[in-house]
Amino acid sequence: MIKKFLFIMRMAPHQGLILQEKLDVILTTAAFEQKLTLLFLDDGVFQLKKTQQPAKQGLKETLCIFNVLEMYDVKELFIEVESLQERGLKPEDLSLPVQPCYRKDIHALMKRFDIIVSG
């Protein structure tokens, strides 16, 4: 059975283990050959920011995992335009190409999925 999953990424990248453990769920779900989409919201937009240096703080790199998602057939990445703007970021500050989605369209986007994973 194939279901459509939307993973909502809304936390800053190095806030404890949250992102690391979430990426484990994403990779496991992808290994089950499900249809995965990621939506970056709020501080989650920082997860894709270039030039992170987590190792200096004894933290594990998470950006490299996003870079291999394509190999797992996870190609649909959305970012909320307003979240990016509010944080002074531009699409070129991010390490992956993402599709812009305006706040007013998030609800319609969410309705396309069978399962929304927000934690």
Added chain:
Amino acid sequence: MKYAIQINSSPNNSHAGYCAYQLIEALLKNGHEVFRVFFYQEGIYHAFKYASPPDDELQLTKKWTALATMHNIDMVVCISAAQRRALLISDEATRQGKCDDDLAGGFRISGLGQLAEACLLADRFIEFG
């Protein structure tokens, strides 16, 4: 309907785990099936056998054990999340030269595949915390 539940927060830093517990009770009372509860991230703290809150406080781990036993709910604790947070079953502890046996009754340890599978089998999947 068939429900699967995921819990990500610990019993002491969030009320979400108890909300999940109450929802499960209500679902069962209304004739729904809750076939799996998956404890992930800080949620693994629900499964510590030796958690000993004062008598006048909520004994949530004991409640989980009773609920799972009574309704045959598969309560799965993620192994990688558990090991990071020092929750070891005796087999694993022995393998690592330790002597822990921390898992409360009614819970079992397994991998993230159980979560992905639960999402596929469930009519509804709900995440807490």
